[in-house]
Amino acid sequence: MGRVDALIWWKLAAALVVLGAGVAGGLAPWRVARMSRREVYLGWGNAFAGGVLLAAGLIHLLGDSADGFAALWPDDGFPWAFTIAGAAFLLVLGVERVIPRVPRMPVGAESPDPEADAVAAAAQQ
Numbered sequence: 001m002g003r004v005d006a007l008i009w010w011k012l013a014a015a016l017v018v019l020g021a022g023v024a025g026g027l028a029p030w031r032v033a034r035m036s037r038r039e040v041y042l043g044w045g046n047a048f049a050g051g052v053l054l055a056a057g058l059i060h061l062l063g064d065s066a067d068g069f070a071a072l073w074p075d076d077g078f079p080w081a082f083t084i085a086g087a088a089f090l091l092v093l094g095v096e097r098v099i100p101r102v103p104r105m106p107v108g109a110e111s112p113d114p115e116a117d118a119v120a121a122a123a124q125q
Helices: 002-033 038-072 080-098 114-124
Strands: none
Touching (some): 038 080
């Protein structure tokens, strides 16, 4: 019974850690809303959440997708899954960061966003 009791305590401790992380994550927006520089912190939180979701999607789906393409075309050695994932990432980047800024920018003006500047300059060449 000693090993079972120790295992139950580890599970209880893990459950409490998960509960604490969930409560802290749920209360964080209310705390940030009362801060003076809330836009900066909310932007960081949004970027972190987007990175977590992107990483989770790539980790869990990209390997299976590469295996699926390899099974579909066994003689083709080209990494189709990785190419499509990269193109989709660049498409989403363009839709979210570059396209909304292009009509508002005068010709030759630089926007405050260096990513938008780099993509717009590459598109003009």
